[in-house]
Amino acid sequence: MTAEEKYVAAAYLVVFLFVLVYVVIMAAKLSRLGREVAELVELVRGGRRDEHPDAGPERERREVGVG
Amino acid sequence: MSTWSRNSPLTAFAVLATALLGIATALVFFYAPVDQDGLNQKIFYFHVPIALTSYACFGFGALKAFLHLWKRTPGADLESYVAVHQGVMFGAMTLVTGSIWAKVRWGHWWVWGDEQLVLFLVLFLFYCAYFMLRYSVEPGLQRANVCAVYALFGVVLIPISFMAIRLAKSYIHPTVFTSSGPQMAGSQFLTFCVCLAAMLGLGYFLYRFELASKRLDANVKELRTHLA
Numbered sequence A: 001m002t003a004e005e006k007y008v009a010a011a012y013l014v015v016f017l018f019v020l021v022y023v024v025i026m027a028a029k030l031s032r033l034g035r036e037v038a039e040l041v042e043l044v045r046g047g048r049r050d051e052h053p054d055a056g057p058e059r060e061r062r063e064v065g066v067g
Numbered sequence B: 001m002s003t004w005s006r007n008s009p010l011t012a013f014a015v016l017a018t019a020l021l022g023i024a025t026a027l028v029f030f031y032a033p034v035d036q037d038g039l040n041q042k043i044f045y046f047h048v049p050i051a052l053t054s055y056a057c058f059g060f061g062a063l064k065a066f067l068h069l070w071k072r073t074p075g076a077d078l079e080s081y082v083a084v085h086q087g088v089m090f091g092a093m094t095l096v097t098g099s100i101w102a103k104v105r106w107g108h109w110w111v112w113g114d115e116q117l118v119l120f121l122v123l124f125l126f127y128c129a130y131f132m133l134r135y136s137v138e139p140g141l142q143r144a145n146v147c148a149v150y151a152l153f154g155v156v157l158i159p160i161s162f163m164a165i166r167l168a169k170s171y172i173h174p175t176v177f178t179s180s181g182p183q184m185a186g187s188q189f190l191t192f193c194v195c196l197a198a199m200l201g202l203g204y205f206l207y208r209f210e211l212a213s214k215r216l217d218a219n220v221k222e223l224r225t226h227l228a
Helices: A003-051 A057-064 B003-007 B009-030 B039-071 B076-105 B115-134 B141-154 B157-167 B186-227
Strands: none
Touching: A003 B039, A003 B076, A003 B186, B009 B039, B009 B186, B039 B076, B039 B115, B039 B141, B039 B157, B039 B186, B076 B115, B076 B141, B076 B186, B115 B141, B115 B157
């Protein structure tokens, strides 16, 4: 591999790595947000259970609109 | 447009951007001829579209900033911020790929005497400072207004940066697009156009991806506040 070929490969690799790192960061963020949403759903379900102790899990799932 | 692409436009944009990037890379290495400049000219096909995408992102950010100031369009501040963020990311890629190309072509990583390089660096640093400004002001209307004005000022640098090479008396930066059209073969121009479409597609997908994530983040924060 000549020096020129190495530089061209490096330029394309840099672009690929930039985009890859960015997508990985964004995916990690979305994963964190997914966990937070699940946590909030649990919080809402817990609150409703306190308000309506007779409400079953199936009814809660319908009310929250998950699943 | 199919039902699938209507229901998940983000996935459709991702697939389109990836396909275009694949086609562009294949054209660069298997279709476009190697000209008298040598193999290093292949960097041009990604470097220039990345720089143009960066300009487009800054321009779009300024447009959204203008809409925020003029019409108070809801969400325009966030859209402006995400566009500027994309512009900075593409700007960083422009500087790195340009620097590698400069090393092959001129034997230097950076040439301070070249107006276009320096002006692009100024534009890049100007928009980097946007984030310092944004995160030094409390969130709210005041921050949105200040950031919008800053983003609008920055857009003035874009035509200056673009025209610098054409206005300069002495330069070493190659000029491919002149008033008499593109100075390259038809196959090279076609490859360049596909690369430009691929980069704009990638930029738009990343913009939509980040915007969706930021909106979701804001909604989760708001929900958390209400539930607290």
